[in-house]
Amino acid sequence: xxxxxxxxxxxxxxxxxxxxxxxxxxxxxxxAHDHIEFTWIKRGNGVRIVGETVEPFEAGDxxxxxxRVPHVWTSTGPADGPVSAAVVQLQxxxxxxxxxxxxxxxDAVLSTASGWQLIGPGSCEVRRYFEQASAAxxxxxxxxxxxxxxxxxxxxxxxxxxRTLGARAVVHTPNAARQRRVDALLHWVxxxxxTEITVNEAADVLHVSPASFPRAFKRLVGKPFTVYVNxxxxxxxxxxxxxxxxxxxxxxxxxxxxxLSHFNTQFKLRVRQTPxxxxxxxxxxx
Numbered sequence: 012x013x014x015x016x017x018x019x020x021x022x023x024x025x026x027x028x029x030x031x032x033x034x035x036x037x038x039x040x041x042x043a044h045d046h047i048e049f050t051w052i053k054r055g056n057g058v059r060i061v062g063e064t065v066e067p068f069e070a071g072d073x074x075x076x077x078x079r080v081p082h083v084w085t086s087t088g089p090a091d092g093p094v095s096a097a098v099v100q101l102q103x104x105x106x107x108x109x110x111x112x113x114x115x116x117x118d119a120v121l122s123t124a125s126g127w128q129l130i131g132p133g134s135c136e137v138r139r140y141f142e143q144a145s146a147a148x149x150x151x152x153x154x155x156x157x158x159x160x161x162x163x164x165x166x167x168x169x170x171x172x173x174r175t176l177g178a179r180a181v182v183h184t185p186n187a188a189r190q191r192r193v194d195a196l197l198h199w200v201x202x203x204x205x206t207e208i209t210v211n212e213a214a215d216v217l218h219v220s221p222a223s224f225p226r227a228f229k230r231l232v233g234k235p236f237t238v239y240v241n242x243x244x245x246x247x248x249x250x251x252x253x254x255x256x257x258x259x260x261x262x263x264x265x266x267x268x269x270x271l272s273h274f275n276t277q278f279k280l281r282v283r284q285t286p287x288x289x290x291x292x293x294x295x296x297x
Contacts, residue, residue, distance in 0.1 A: 030098040036086035046100040048076040055094030057087040062125025062180035065242035067249035073129040126176035252290040
């Protein structure tokens with residue numbers, strides 16, 4: 012999967028980078044870098060892409076993204092105010108891996124999945140590590156970042172506390188021209204989910220022929236074009252099912268599905284339940 016390559020500040024700034032994001036909306040490009048990234052969404056909701064997974068997110072989302080995996084959080088729907096997030100990026104130097112304290116479970120967690128999401132109770136403790144990393148400097152900040160890593164690793168075997176976000180889908184530093192074309196295409200798709208999206212139009216955005224587009228898209232993004240589009244549409248539907256009382260048929264149309272039956276099929280394939288059951292479960296959990 013190809014994405015915009017983010018240049019994280021050089022090693023002279025330290026192994027840890029902490030961001031306190033206060034934004035009008037989450038609207039950055041799909042990107043990747045060499046660091047482990049921990050993200051806590053404090054306010055906001057929308058669609059999250061990590062590797063090959065496309066899912067809705069809301070306030071309280073706690074995710075660790077492993078190195079070189081493309082990822083982005085994108086706001087969707089009408090804005091209800093500014094959004095905010097805490098982000099901690101940790102660079103793993105070879106020297107750290109040689110320490111006796113570095114164990115097999117850490118490498119297993121970093122090498123088997125694109126990311127890990129914390130679920131269930133216990134989020135208060137991990138949020139404290141985010142706050143410590145934000146307030147600290149030097150070795151204290153590094154210690155807080157390593158505590159975040161240890162927290163995720165310790166819970167990776169507990170299906171009630173942590174879930175994977177798909178198998179590893181890494182990128183290498185992309186060609187600049189190809190990087191711009193892919194990002195433009197993915198942005199174009201997100202902006203047109205409610206309308207019919209044709210291969211001819213998509214091929215034109217990517218600057219390839221319609222005949223070669225399916226192979227080119229799968230090579231660059233890691234999955235077939237129709238699968239990617241339906242992933243985004245279902246994720247957007249999840250957001251609307253939780254945030255609004257619109258009829259399911261209306262949500263299906265708004266998200267670009269031509270028929271309710273097709274929407275139900277694609278939704279159940281990805282979410283493992285019907286849209287109505289998903290909405291009911293979300294309302295009970297609220």
